Amino acid sequence: MKELLLKRKSRFILYVLACFIPVIDNVLINLSFSMLIGSIQVRNTDYFIRLIFIAIGLIVLSTTMYITSRFMRISFMRDTLLDVRLLAFDKILNSSYKNFSKKSKDVYISNLINDINIFESNFFLKLINVIFRGGLYVVSLTIISFMDIKFAIIAFFISILLFFISKSFEKRTIELQEEVSKYNEDFAVDISNTFNGLEILKLNNIEDKFLSKALNSITGLERKKFTFNVYSDKQRRIMELLGFAFLIGSLIYLSTLIGKGMSLTKVTFMVQLSNGCIWNITSILPLFNQLKSSANIFDKITKNDEEFSSDLVKEKDFIFKNEIEVKNLSFDYEGKEIFRDISFKIEKGKKYLLKGSSGSGKSTLIKLLSMIYEDYQGEIKVDGVDYREIKEKSLNDNVSFIYQDVFLFEDTIYNNIALYKPYDEKKVLDAALKAGLDSLLKKKEEGINEMLLENGKNLSGGERQRISIARAIVKDCQILFVDEGTSSLDEELGRKVEDTILSLESTVIAISHRYYEGITEKYDYVLEIKNGQIIEYDADEYFMEVAI
């Protein structure tokens, strides 16, 4: 948190100074007030009129100071909050795929939106209040001690007492605010899930059940917020009341001084200053607590909490000229054993078809070969270099994926294919055609420059799949991983695309349930996964023996 504020050191200092301006403003206004009251004792009309002019001048000064102070502050706030957003986002973006998929997407959305909203409305508001009130406290106490040291000491001790009373509330405040934050997260996840499934719920007439679930969640969340709000509000009011009691006490004490001959001006000024002392010390402490809990939220959303980090240095490049060798590989996922001591080789340029029943580990094997999972036993080596020593970026540059789930950006079709890399335009168009996209491009007004809506909502399943295929073709990389790449396409188009894929120079490792007569035979090898083991077949063998 500190680094965040100190990042713009000079502007932060200006910010703090800006928070002090209201302090000066406050003291000057109080002084002119006191003098006006005191003029009742003086009973001189000319003196009175002079004071009026001074007061007017002060009002103008005060307004100017307010505007200045505020402007100095809000631009600092704006830039700092922008930083917070970026830090929170970076944390998510920099996590490994494995850690990322541990939490649901909606938790991250809650972090990036809800938590930052809470932070935005809490942190800076509390910060300026803390600085202002703290400043006023110190200044008031100093001036009082010049006027009546006994009174100043009493005021000081009472303020310390109030400080400790307030501190006793601290722990619970933080606890409650964190509970609210967690509840918010859970709520966002739940409700988002429900929205995603609403279509199915409605079709099956069971939306009422989920409606009441949602309503319960809402009520639960609001109750949590209620508990927190009441607690902090109560805390504030109690402290204020204690301060009020002290004020009355000091008023009474100072009134006795009038009897001993102190001027009305002086007495009034001291009352006002002790006002500034006590009111501010009582409200500063709850604010401080809330400030701390805001800072905790900041830590939660920006601190890196990655568990597994390899000690090995990852500096080597991914070079694939001969083969990828998998030796004695074993892998568990969430307690379930997926592979047990498997070994096989992937030869460059050959086409491999992965077969196996649902859940046998086909997708997992691809994830292992593409460095998504790192915590396996055994070895994976490419041209003799261990995977664990290779830079992730280098691998990513050399592999491509065609998956069942396609994510499309809210951008042109062109950019969704090229993925913002500087390919030759002709190459991109070529890839689009090879992927079977010509009918789609003809349909759209802007052709390949047509903008897609959220996640390609305005395209059919097959069209999205074809864009994903075009992406892989244009990247023209060494290894192509395919997971049900033609499942959303009809027979004719599926054949065409499978043929294209099998005619590429890349090494292909594919999962597919489809069988295209004449095309599927073009695979070189079939790897069958059964009960955690792998059996390798020559493609011709496999297609003759295992009837489809």
Place this chain on the structure above:
Amino acid sequence: MKKSIKKSWPYLGLALLILLIGASLDGYVTIKIMKIIDAALDGNMVLFREEALKTFLIIGLLFPTNILASYTKGLFILKSLVKSKIYYIEKLFDKNINEFQSENNAAYLSAMTNDMNTIETKYLEGLYEVGNSFIGFFVAFLVIASVSPIALFIGIGISIVSAILSMLVGKPLQNHEKHRSDLFQGYTSYIKEVLGAFQIIKANNLNEKIKEDFYNKSKDIQWKGYVIDKIYTYIVSFQQMLMYCAHFGILFVSVFMAIKGSITTGAVILIINNMGRVVYPLMNLSEWFPKIFSVKSLFEKLDESLTNHDNYEETIDLIGFNKSIEFNNVSFSYDTNEVLKDTNLSLLKGEKYLVVGPSGGGKSTLLRLLRKYFNPTKGEILIDGKNLKDVKKESYFKNISNVEQQVFLFEDTLRNNITLYKDFREEEINLAIERAGLRDFVNGLQNGLDTIIYDNGKNISGGERSRVAIARGLLSKSEIIFLDEAFASLDATVAREIENTLLNLEGITVINVSHVIFEETKEKYDKVFVVKNKTVFD
């Protein structure tokens, strides 16, 4: 939506009542202070001590009053927010499927979070603060009036003028708040998209580009907030100046009156103490009124997004499907994009149909029309001779069951995910599981059917999910089953088996929209429809 909040106004009333009691006690204390000061200036120490004691007693009463105030405020906000959120969700669930899908889910999520947050901080707290201000004003009014009506009226005059000026000045903020809400919506959608594409981003080393995009979007939001803040600054500083002028003005008048001897010094102090309670609340008002009004356009936006635009009154209850579904010259367009034109076909009870065609050619649209998400733009669909448009959605849905490609699993037992909370005998459930090829999967689970599925079934593979969807469909015993690319994630062997099962179901009409065609089973369908070039062949 405003109306739903109005229901919790009794709680607001209660909260304000408590505030009234507190404010009255406060006011009484200031009167005591006046007496204390005058007694001190007069040298009357007996009276001084008496009044001082009474004052402390009243302060004692203020403690419980204040705690009650916290509870009642919290209660008001709790009840209001619960009511408005419930209203929103209920209305949202009420939306027709196609209308719900016309906006993306992030928009709804943003409304539930960001927009509700705005309503809480600006509208609800605003109402409370406004009430608080009026009460403070009212009590202070009475207290000052008991001492000097003249000072009071001058004070009021000044305050009214500044209140009016405040309200006028607050108008331009409305548009900004709405724009800010729209920005947040776009922001939430964008984030959802990025999170969904996490793997692609990593696999294609797109981190930098995405960071840049995110930076730009966040910058937009922050700067918009900054612009709003700047305008606020000018407004509030202007109002503050008004307040000071008012405050000092009253002081001049009362001091002058004291110098001339028409009121006591203590009275001047009382006027000052309470004038603060007259003027400061009004300053709050001038801050809160603009905020409250700026939420008006937010309410309008929310209400608009919740209304069903298609209010066609459906009158028929469909009990059973007996003969046929006929398409008579049906045409359908999404806005200006015509997808089907003059389509004619017939679906007879108990028959099995296969629907194929190029992707984007209209298969899904055909399905959506059959599911009553949309009504045809021209022509009519008749079910057993009745116009499908007139059939009530809920009653129609009872007669159909759907097997879709993207399977939604909810956080409950596997059993409930299959039965969808309807009652079935164990044998029926087991039969559906067998036929859907789920037996192995269920046997592999520690708790079998009672295993709880978390997080939309993250650990369940695509093939298994498809089989759950199929089990759902088989179990439901509806007369019509629609399959939408249901076999895409399945092994060829399994798919064929299930398809055979479906084709052997007696009396049930099956409509299978699919890419996956097996030569052997193709023959078993009664008709194969090809949806191509805006029309249907068989």
